[in-house]
Amino acid sequence: MTTKLPAVAFRNIFRNLRRSSLSAIAIAVSAMAIMALLALLECMEADMETNLTSYYTGEIRIRHESFEKYERYNPLHLSLDVEAVLGVATSVDGVEAATSRINFPANLYLNGKNNGALGVGVDFAREAAFIDFPSLVTKGSIPQAGKNELLIGAILAHELQLEVGDKITVLTSTALRGSNAMTFEIVGIASFPVGGLSSKTLYIPLDRAQYMLRMEGQTQEILLQVADGYKEADVAQSVKTELQASLGLATETKAWKDLNMMYSLLSIAKFIYYVMAGVFFVLGSTVIINTTMMVIYERMREIGTLAALGMQGKELTRLFLLEGSFISIAGSTLGTIAGLIIIAVLGKVGLNFTEAMSGVDMEISSILYPQVNWWIALFVWFYAILTATLSTLIPSRRASKIQIVEALRYV
Numbered sequence: 001m002t003t004k005l006p007a008v009a010f011r012n013i014f015r016n017l018r019r020s021s022l023s024a025i026a027i028a029v030s031a032m033a034i035m036a037l038l039a040l041l042e043c044m045e046a047d048m049e050t051n052l053t054s055y056y057t058g059e060i061r062i063r064h065e066s067f068e069k070y071e072r073y074n075p076l077h078l079s080l081d082v083e084a085v086l087g088v089a090t091s092v093d094g095v096e097a098a099t100s101r102i103n104f105p106a107n108l109y110l111n112g113k114n115n116g117a118l119g120v121g122v123d124f125a126r127e128a129a130f131i132d133f134p135s136l137v138t139k140g141s142i143p144q145a146g147k148n149e150l151l152i153g154a155i156l157a158h159e160l161q162l163e164v165g166d167k168i169t170v171l172t173s174t175a176l177r178g179s180n181a182m183t184f185e186i187v188g189i190a191s192f193p194v195g196g197l198s199s200k201t202l203y204i205p206l207d208r209a210q211y212m213l214r215m216e217g218q219t220q221e222i223l224l225q226v227a228d229g230y231k232e233a234d235v236a237q238s239v240k241t242e243l244q245a246s247l248g249l250a251t252e253t254k255a256w257k258d259l260n261m262m263y264s265l266l267s268i269a270k271f272i273y274y275v276m277a278g279v280f281f282v283l284g285s286t287v288i289i290n291t292t293m294m295v296i297y298e299r300m301r302e303i304g305t306l307a308a309l310g311m312q313g314k315e316l317t318r319l320f321l322l323e324g325s326f327i328s329i330a331g332s333t334l335g336t337i338a339g340l341i342i343i344a345v346l347g348k349v350g351l352n353f354t355e356a357m358s359g360v361d362m363e364i365s366s367i368l369y370p371q372v373n374w375w376i377a378l379f380v381w382f383y384a385i386l387t388a389t390l391s392t393l394i395p396s397r398r399a400s401k402i403q404i405v406e407a408l409r410y411v
Contacts, residue, residue: 005315009322020327027331028338031384035339035376040351043370048260051194051363054130057256058099058223060236062089062243065250067220074105076175079218080251088246089222092239094230097129100219102209106202109169109181110160117156118201119170121209129225133190133203140164140188145205150184153198154191162186170202174214182212193365232256260363324392325385332384336377346370 013020053059062085064078082100090098099122106119124133124142133142133151143149150170152162162168164186171181184204192198210216226235232255240253350367 005319005322009319009326012319012323013326020323023327024331024334027328027384027388028335031332031335031380032339032342035336035380036342036370038376038380039339039343039370039373040368042373042376043368044364047193047365047368048363051365052260053225053256055192055194055197056363057259058130059226059232059256060095060224060239061252061254061256061259062222062224062239063220063252065252068252074103074173076102076104076173076213076215076220077177079175079215079220080222080249082217082219082222084247085219085222085243085249085251088243089224089239092235092242094227094235095224095239096227097126097225098222099123099126099130100206100222102206102213102215102220104172104209104213104220107171108160108202109171110162114171115160116200119172119209120201120203121206121213122203123206124203130223136190136192137188138191140186143187143203143205145207147205148182148184148208149187149205151188151190151203152186153201154189155195155199156202157186157189159199162189164189170204170212172212174212175218176214178214180212180214182208184208193367194363195366196363233258320392321389325389328385328388331388332381335384336381339380340372340377343370343372347372 062080064075064080067075067078070078080100086098086100089095102121104119104121106117107114108117124145127133137151138154140151143151150168157163160168166186167183168186169181169183171179174180190198190203192201204212206219210218224235224239226232236253236255240251243249243251243253347369350369352367353364
């Protein structure tokens with residue numbers, strides 16, 4: 001009888017095709033939904049890492065030791081010597097690229113009104129290792145060093161009805177606690193993946209920012225990229241130590257993961273979701289348990305007949321486990337394939353969160369492109385089969401303990 005169990009299991013599945021299909025569909029929907037959501041979380045995490053290390057903090061950020069303490073006041077006077085710090089930092093093993101930036105609050109004086117924005121002074125030549133500006137510029141060109149030229153975010157330009165060639169006056173506070181204003185020509189409009197950058201940011205040449213802010217030769221922060229094979233935290237500590245030894249300079253030098261709370265929260269959220277996915281499968285398995293119990297009661301007379309013909313309790317358990325396994329494999333495979341197709345399609349067309357993230361200051365791109373992760377697919381496929389199959393164990397053991405006489409009484 002044991003050798004015929006798979007055939008009997010298949011026969012029973014097709015004999016109750018409607019109920020078997022509903023169980024398989026329940027497993028498939030669960031697998032598909034969890035796989036798609038896990039892929040989205042993986043995509044969000046990778047996207048945030050790219051944006052943070054490109055547009056915000058680099059893989060390592062160097063600032064004056066006391067800058068963080070007074071950051072809310074934008075203490076530009078707590079600055080770094082550009083050439084000296086760059087010289088020491090780039091000499092440390094593991095540092096692949098470096099750039100300097102100055103972030104400052106800017107008021108754009110236009111048509112008699114002040115409009116708030118975030119100004120960023122950058123060395124466009126050094127920025128090539130961090131931000132691919134040429135690919136972001138939708139109109140015009142990149143500002144040139146030594147010229148009062150400006151690159152503005154596309155959303156901000158649209159809101160202020162600005163075009164390439166227009167001139168605007170930028171008003172800001174200086175490192176000397178005074179005020180200064182300079183007029184810049186818009187030479188480029190850029191569409192950044194992060195909505196917050198496109199809606200409020202403008203970039204000017206570093207030397208022009210230094211002049212306007214009274215920070216000649218100085219910078220607010222220096223960002224580093226780390227070579228493959230090196231750990232950001234280790235390189236950050238080496239840079240910090242070397243700056244202290246060579247320049248007697250105390251700095252806040254940290255790896256990007258230690259600077260970004262949102263990324264840490266996203267990583268925690270992803271872990272929690274993995275746990276919730278497991279719980280979801282377990283809760284979903286109660287449907288399979290109840291369905292299997294119903295099948296057992298409906299097939300009570302058949303169970304009694306099989307037992308009377310010599311099928312042992314262990315064989316009855318194996319029979320129901322086989323039926324559960326076949327249904328689980330079918331449902332999990334169907335759900336995984338559907339999930340892969342959905343992710344592949346979204347990876348091409350993208351998930352547009354522009355409206356949903358309007359006004360939300362997060363370092364996540366407005367359009368996300370999830371990618372197929374075969375490890376996630378394998379995990380979901382296997383876990384769905386495992387939980388669904390094990391969920392038939394309880395009712396299967398119940399069936400194996402039914403007495404022949406009791407079972408044969410059912411009509």
